[in-house]
Amino acid sequence: LNAWDSVITPPLAGRSSAKPRSTGYTMVLDKGLGLHATDDLLSLAGAYIDAVKLTFGTSALYPEALLRAKIERIRAANCDVYPGGTLLEIAVIQGVYDQYLRRARELGFTAIEVSDGTIELAVALRREVISRAVDAGFKVISEVGKKDPKEEIAIGLMHEEIALDRSLGAFKVIVEARESGRGVGIFDAAGNVEVDELDQIVKGVDDPNALIWEAPIKNQQVYLIGRFGSDVNLGNIPTDEVIALEALRVGLRGDTLKLALKIGTWKG
Amino acid sequence: LNAWDSVITPPLAGRSSAKPRSTGYTMVLDKGLGLHATDDLLSLAGAYIDAVKLTFGTSALYPEALLRAKIERIRAANCDVYPGGTLLEIAVIQGVYDQYLRRARELGFTAIEVSDGTIELAVALRREVISRAVDAGFKVISEVGKKDPKEEIAIGLMHEEIALDRSLGAFKVIVEARESGRGVGIFDAAGNVEVDELDQIVKGVDDPNALIWEAPIKNQQVYLIGRFGSDVNLGNIPTDEVIALEALRVGLRGDTLKLALKIGTWKG
Amino acid sequence: LNAWDSVITPPLAGRSSAKPRSTGYTMVLDKGLGLHATDDLLSLAGAYIDAVKLTFGTSALYPEALLRAKIERIRAANCDVYPGGTLLEIAVIQGVYDQYLRRARELGFTAIEVSDGTIELAVALRREVISRAVDAGFKVISEVGKKDPKEEIAIGLMHEEIALDRSLGAFKVIVEARESGRGVGIFDAAGNVEVDELDQIVKGVDDPNALIWEAPIKNQQVYLIGRFGSDVNLGNIPTDEVIALEALRVGLRGDTLKLALKIGTWKG
Numbered sequence: 001l002n003a004w005d006s007v008i009t010p011p012l013a014g015r016s017s018a019k020p021r022s023t024g025y026t027m028v029l030d031k032g033l034g035l036h037a038t039d040d041l042l043s044l045a046g047a048y049i050d051a052v053k054l055t056f057g058t059s060a061l062y063p064e065a066l067l068r069a070k071i072e073r074i075r076a077a078n079c080d081v082y083p084g085g086t087l088l089e090i091a092v093i094q095g096v097y098d099q100y101l102r103r104a105r106e107l108g109f110t111a112i113e114v115s116d117g118t119i120e121l122a123v124a125l126r127r128e129v130i131s132r133a134v135d136a137g138f139k140v141i142s143e144v145g146k147k148d149p150k151e152e153i154a155i156g157l158m159h160e161e162i163a164l165d166r167s168l169g170a171f172k173v174i175v176e177a178r179e180s181g182r183g184v185g186i187f188d189a190a191g192n193v194e195v196d197e198l199d200q201i202v203k204g205v206d207d208p209n210a211l212i213w214e215a216p217i218k219n220q221q222v223y224l225i226g227r228f229g230s231d232v233n234l235g236n237i238p239t240d241e242v243i244a245l246e247a248l249r250v251g252l253r254g255d256t257l258k259l260a261l262k263i264g265t266w267k268g
Numbered sequence: 269l270n271a272w273d274s275v276i277t278p279p280l281a282g283r284s285s286a287k288p289r290s291t292g293y294t295m296v297l298d299k300g301l302g303l304h305a306t307d308d309l310l311s312l313a314g315a316y317i318d319a320v321k322l323t324f325g326t327s328a329l330y331p332e333a334l335l336r337a338k339i340e341r342i343r344a345a346n347c348d349v350y351p352g353g354t355l356l357e358i359a360v361i362q363g364v365y366d367q368y369l370r371r372a373r374e375l376g377f378t379a380i381e382v383s384d385g386t387i388e389l390a391v392a393l394r395r396e397v398i399s400r401a402v403d404a405g406f407k408v409i410s411e412v413g414k415k416d417p418k419e420e421i422a423i424g425l426m427h428e429e430i431a432l433d434r435s436l437g438a439f440k441v442i443v444e445a446r447e448s449g450r451g452v453g454i455f456d457a458a459g460n461v462e463v464d465e466l467d468q469i470v471k472g473v474d475d476p477n478a479l480i481w482e483a484p485i486k487n488q489q490v491y492l493i494g495r496f497g498s499d500v501n502l503g504n505i506p507t508d509e510v511i512a513l514e515a516l517r518v519g520l521r522g523d524t525l526k527l528a529l530k531i532g533t534w535k536g
Numbered sequence: 537l538n539a540w541d542s543v544i545t546p547p548l549a550g551r552s553s554a555k556p557r558s559t560g561y562t563m564v565l566d567k568g569l570g571l572h573a574t575d576d577l578l579s580l581a582g583a584y585i586d587a588v589k590l591t592f593g594t595s596a597l598y599p600e601a602l603l604r605a606k607i608e609r610i611r612a613a614n615c616d617v618y619p620g621g622t623l624l625e626i627a628v629i630q631g632v633y634d635q636y637l638r639r640a641r642e643l644g645f646t647a648i649e650v651s652d653g654t655i656e657l658a659v660a661l662r663r664e665v666i667s668r669a670v671d672a673g674f675k676v677i678s679e680v681g682k683k684d685p686k687e688e689i690a691i692g693l694m695h696e697e698i699a700l701d702r703s704l705g706a707f708k709v710i711v712e713a714r715e716s717g718r719g720v721g722i723f724d725a726a727g728n729v730e731v732d733e734l735d736q737i738v739k740g741v742d743d744p745n746a747l748i749w750e751a752p753i754k755n756q757q758v759y760l761i762g763r764f765g766s767d768v769n770l771g772n773i774p775t776d777e778v779i780a781l782e783a784l785r786v787g788l789r790g791d792t793l794k795l796a797l798k799i800g801t802w803k804g
Contacts, residue, residue, distance in 0.1 A: 003335040003375060004328035007367045008358055032779030034576020040302020044334060057788025058779045060540035066580060067539040086790055090544055093797075099543045107539055118790040119797070147790045178790075180754075218448075243300030243326045252325025254354055254386040254415045254446075261361075261387070271603040271643060272596035275635045276626055308570020312602060486716075511568030511594045520593025522622055522654040522683045522714075529629075529655070 011260035012251030014230040019050065019078050023209050024231030024249070025172065027051040027141075028239055029179060029216070032058055038070055041239055046077035048246040051111060051141075053235075055179065056084040064107075071108040081108070085115025085143055092129060093119055101136045114165075115143035117176055126161070127168060134169040141212065145176025145185045152185075159204030166210055174235050175201065177214035181236070191217045193224075209233065216241075221248055222255045279528035280519030282498040287318065287346050291477050292499030292517070293440065295319040295409075296507055297447060297484070300326055305507070306338050310345040313510040319348035319379060319409075321503075323447065325355040327375075339376040349376070353383025353411055360397060361387055369404045382433075383411035385444055394429070395436060402437040409480065413444030413453045420453075427472030434478055442503050443469065445482035449504070459485045461492075477501065484509075489516055490523045547796035548787030550766040555586065555614050559745050560767030560785070561708065563587040563677075564775055565715060565752070568594055573775070574606055581778040582613035587647060587677075589771070591715065592620040600643075607644040617644070621651025621679055628665060629655055637672045650701075651679035653712055662697070663704060670705040677748065681712030681721045688721075695740030702746055710771050711737065713750035717772070727753045729760075745769065752777075757784055758791045 016024045030052050033041065042049070052074050059067055060083075074081040083104065091100035104112060112133040114126070121129065126142075133140045142165040144158050153161075162173045176185050183189040186198045202208055212233040215221050218241075224232045230249045237245050247253040251260040284292045298320050301309065310317070320342050327335060328351075342349040351372065359368035372380060380401040382394070389397065394410075401408045410433040412426050421429075430441045444453050451457040454466045470476055480501040483489050486509075492500045498517045505513050515521040519528040552560045566588050569577065578585070588610050595603060596619075610617040619640065627636035640648060648669040650662070657665065662678075669676045678701040680694045689697075698709045712721050719725040722733045738744055748769040751757050754777075760768045766785045773781050783789040787796040 001332055002328060003330050003332040004325075004355070004371060007364050007371045008325070008328050008355065009362060010328070011358055031776060032580055034573075034580045036304040036572040036576050037302075040304050044300055044302045044330060048329070056780070056783050056790065057540075057544070057786075058783050060538060060544050060546070060788055061584070061779055061782050061786075062539050062580060064537055064539040086788065086793060087540070087544065090547055090788070090793065094545060096543050103540060103543045118793050148794075240299060243329055244324070246329050247324050247326050250325075250329075252328055252354065252358070254324065257354060257358065257386050258416075269600055270596060271598050271600040272593075272623070272639060275632050275639045276593070276596050276623065277630060278596070279626055304572040305570075308572050312568055312570045312598060316597070508567060511597055512592070514597050515592050515594050518593075518597075520596055520622065520626070522592065525622060525626065525654050526684075 010250035010252060012230050012249065012256050015250050016231055019047070021050055023233065025050045025212055025233040026237055026242065026245065027053055027212060027235035028242055029053055029055045029236040030239055031055055033239055035066070035069060035073070037239070038073055041242065042073060042077040042079070045242040045246070046079065048242055049077070049079050051080035051082065053113065054081070054083050057087040057090060059083045060087060067107060075108060075110065080111040080139055082111035082113055082141070083109060085113040085117060088112065088114060088129070089116065089119045092121070092125070097129065097132070101133060101138070104138070105136065111139040111141060113141050113143060113174070114170070115176070117143060117145065117147040123164070127164065130165055130168045130170055140170045141172050141174055142170040143174045143176055147176065147178055147184065149183055155200045155204065158201060162205055162210065172212045172233060173210055174212040175214060177216065177236060179216060179236060181214070181216040181220060185214070187220060191220065193220055218244070218248070218255070221245055225249060225256055226259055278518035278520060279525050280498050280517065283518050284499055287315070289318055291501065293318045293480055293501040294505055294510065294513065295321055295480060295503035296510060297321055297323045297504040298507055299323055301507055303334070303337060303341070306341055309507055309510065310341060313514070314345035314347065316510055316514040317345070317347050319350065321381065322349070322351050324352040325358060327351045328355060335375060343376065343378065348379040348407055350379035350381055350409070351377060353381040353385060356380065356382060356397070357384065357387045360389070360393070365397065365400070369401060369406070372406070373404065379407040379409060381409050381411060381442070382438070383444070385411060385413065385415040391432070395432065398433055398436045398438055408438045409440050409442055410438040411442045411444055415444065415446055415452065417451055423468045423472065426469065430473055430478065440480045440501060441478055442480040443482060445484065445504060447484060447504060449482070449484040449488060453482070455488060459488065461488060486512070486516070486523070489513055493517060493524055494527055546786035546788060548766050548785065548792050551785050552767055555583070557586055559769065561586045561748055561769040562773055562778065562781065563589055563748060563771035564778055565589055565591045565772040566775055567591055567715070569775055571602070571605060571609070574609055577775055577778065578609060578613040581782070582615065584778055584782040585613070585615050587616035587618065589649065590617070590619050593623040593626060595619045596623060603643060611644065611646065616647040616675055618647035618649055618677070619645060621649040621653060624648065624650060624665070625652065625655045628657070628661070633665065633668070637669060637674070640674070641672065645674070647675040647677060649677050649679060649710070650706070651712070653679060653681065653683040659700070663700065666701055666704045666706060676706045677708050677710055678706040679710045679712055683712065683714055683720065685719055691736045691740065694737060698741055698746065708748045708769060709746055710748040711750060713752065713772060715752060715772060717750070717752040717756060721750070723756060727756065729756060754780070754784070754791070757781055761785060761792055762795055
């Protein structure tokens with residue numbers, strides 16, 4: 001039970017509370033929390049976190065014992081944990097993808113991100129990479145979009161990738177926005193949502209809940225909650241913003257309290 | 269005793285060191301520190317912190333036992349601790365304000381923030397809300413200003429609110445600047461101080477020490493220290509900036525060391 | 537051994553792994569980590585950190601016992617530790633420089649930063665300040681550049697200072713960019729590298745490895761790694777960016793993985 005449950009009703013409805021969640025997914029971008037900070041995060045916010053991404057190739061820089069201990073704690077809090085997609089891209093290019101999956105399993109990772117944010121993955125290879133990870137028993141989160149805005153992919157191709165990845169068994173498809181959330185994908189250089197871009201992506205997807213939006217910045221989260229509801233899937237949440245995001249999801253922060261009052265789900 | 273006391277004299281004079289302080293108040297905005305981080309903060313910077321705000325409605329997202337443990341630690345460091353004003357606004361709209369105060373007391377909170385940053389509080393209701401919190405034995409910090417710049421209140425009304433709140437026993441009145449400190453109240457979109465706005469506020473207040481300035485960004489803190497002195501009351505200080513702010517207050521950082529040299533309080 | 541060593545080869549070559557390093561130096565700017573956070577940082581990233589700067593005069597705000605405990609932990613991880621240059625500037629102006637060096641030694645600091653970012657140091661005094669710190673057995677890191685862009689020094693003078701400091705035994709000379717990395721030294725107001733400024737500095741220095749670049753922002757780090765290689769000396773790295781920077785140095789992040797692919801050091 002939470003501290004104010006006997007007094008306060010969360011103003012914004014629609015948040016699912018039970019894990020494992022298939023909607024309302026919150027993925028946290030971890031750039032290198034140590035064990036004390038990991039314990040802090042999980043004991044306070046574990047209920048609100050669905051997955052922890054040890055971003056880019058950072059997990060390759062951990063002493064092994066420390067990485068194992070951290071993964072164990074994250075799993076004990078009933079969260080998925082996976083290495084950043086960049087590490088997979090490196091494994092693919094280095095021709096060690098099978099070893100990558102085996103090692104990920106040994107280390108305790110429960111999920112795999114399949115991306116081609118930096119490299120090119122031909123469709124056949126993308127198909128194989130996803131399928132093998134699914135076959136190996138991982139929850140697969142595939143990514144669409146490029147890290148470099150100069151390389152942005154055509155919307156039709158993105159729709160094809162999303163459909164393909166889902167048909168191959170990807171749990172969700174995540175839309176690239178990097179750690180910064182600026183000048184990439186659906187966000188302009190100031191981090192504001194480019195609604196047209198977002199509309200185009202959504203238009204070609206049968207189930208918007210199949211998508212996770214990387215949205216590291218508050219105004220992005222507010223927009224997406226307003227657009228898709230409390231239980232929109234969000235990723236690349238900074239570790240120190242998890243509670244703040246959860247407050248947004250349930251209307252315990254000004255921006256979405258306002259929304260709750262406006263759209264009439266206020267329960268006062 | 270601090271580490272360099274036998275050698276270095278803080279360059280900028282005027283900082284009061286003893287708690288409880290009625291001037292030079294530093295309020296920290298806490299978005300969800302766990303217990304290790306709370307211990308870290310208090311053991312290093314507890315002497316420089318007067319109050320910890322568990323901001324917006326975040327405290328409603330804590331497991332109860334963890335919240336109680338955290339509040340206990342904060343109080344043991346001789347700091348006030350209170351929930352964000354948004355939580356009070358929700359309680360008021362949900363018609364559970366009495367229960368809110370009782371629960372706050374049970375959980376161990378020592379202070380209450382009364383705000384209408386998101387909702388509207390008619391004067392009669394504002395009066396009642398403040399009075400009841402004062403009567404219940406809380407240190408009351410009331411807030412003026414709106415979270416949404418489109419709703420900015422008239423300066424005359426702000427002066428009336430400040431005077432009213434003080435007459436009702438509010439300990440201080442805090443000037444809204446949100447967590448971001450940008451495009452709100454006395455700060456422009458880049459976070460710079462709009463001196464005219466600030467002047468207008470100050471002009472209608474008999475004692476500037478009655479105010480706490482929310483000032484999350486360094487250049488804001490530097491300006492306010494330059495304007496009102498080392499012991500200006502500041503709020504919404506990020507948890508990882510407390511020591512940096514204290515360094516500014518006493519001239520142990522370039523920006524205010526410069527100030528100390530210029531205004532002749534240099535003690536070399 | 538690190539977690540993925542048996543599978544993944546770091547894509548970008550040239551990173552030296554052994555400490556003490558004379559090249560590839562990473563200096564971390566610490567604004568006030570407590571002991572749990574310090575332990576977290578060192579246990580995860582200690583191998584990638586060469587020095588921890590307790591920035592500005594923050595170390596003068598620590599309870600003595602806590603400072604000693606923290607310094608001990610940092611030294612145990614085989615990292616240098618030193619107070620910010622601003623504290624030295626204050627000691628010099630207050631006429632207590634000898635006591636400053638003695639006290640730094642007593643407290644356990646291993647290095648000294650000599651700067652004149654805020655005050656003016658005449659050449660003769662600069663010479664004396666550096667020499668005395670060297671004679672006292674400290675590793676000396678001297679700094680060139682001003683905190684205030686209006687005071688920028690002439691490039692010729694900077695070259696003279698760098699040469700002088702090196703001749704006096706300074707371990708490295710660090711180029712000022714403050715904590716912010718914006719609108720100071722080689723960085724414009726948006727934090728982008730002003731390549732001309734950088735070229736001018738480099739042109740007058742016999743060994744670029746004599747320099748440490750303060751570079752708190754990712755795009756700055758990417759540029760400098762691209763320009764000078766994995767083992768460029770970097771400083772003012774935020775404590776929560778150390779692993780992310782190391783990922784950049786070895787090509788485990790998109791930005792420099794791309795670089796690795798482009799410049800042909802890819803080992804796949």
